[in-house]
Amino acid sequence: IIIIEDKAVRVTGNEIWMTAGEIAGLFHTGVPAVNAAIRAVLKTDVLSDYEVCRYIQLENGLYGDVYSLEIIIPVAFRLDTYCTHVFRTWLVGKALSKEKRQAYV
Template sequence: MENRRIIISDDGMVIVSDEVKMNIGEIADLFGIYYRTAKQHIRSIEKAGITTGDNTMGGSVERMKVYPDYYGLEMIIAIAFRVQSPKAVVFRKWIQEKIVSRIGRKSIRLIEDWRDQNFSLN
């Protein structure tokens, strides 16, 4: 799956394929963190209902629950904002640059359905 990965070079260049699919080990390598740390963040993100993985490419069973083997860009972005590593910082800056450049060109339509998510405004 080499062509479906995100690459962060030592000089800070970020390369993202059109359709990202990475397993936990690849995500851990991407951010320079331990496998166990990446897995804990993924499980926490899934439990919070932020995003999930790709169940179409198989999965594994842990404690009576099936977890996907591969995760897409949404999960990797969520992990990037939880992890404190040099490569996570580079990736966060890349994400911010992409968002700012898009906002500068056109408006982004946001769908607000926070009421359905049981969120409250404090």
């Protein structure tokens, strides 16, 4: 799962799958905004819904859709909140630090 607090992003676990409600909580926005952003990303046909979306049984016993990090990233670029800004900054920092490490190898 992904957590944003005090201008920092923390990722726990190897695979990240989150519900629209969890993504909305992460980015401090509403579920309808997250769902609209997900639909817009999927509409571009760059990502396939069968690769980035799963229908699973949730912890509360109900079934629902969960979304992978692969779609959470473009959703962060479609929404404009303080938390999406922090997340995007963290992503760019991770990409650049990896690039710098590879340059020295």
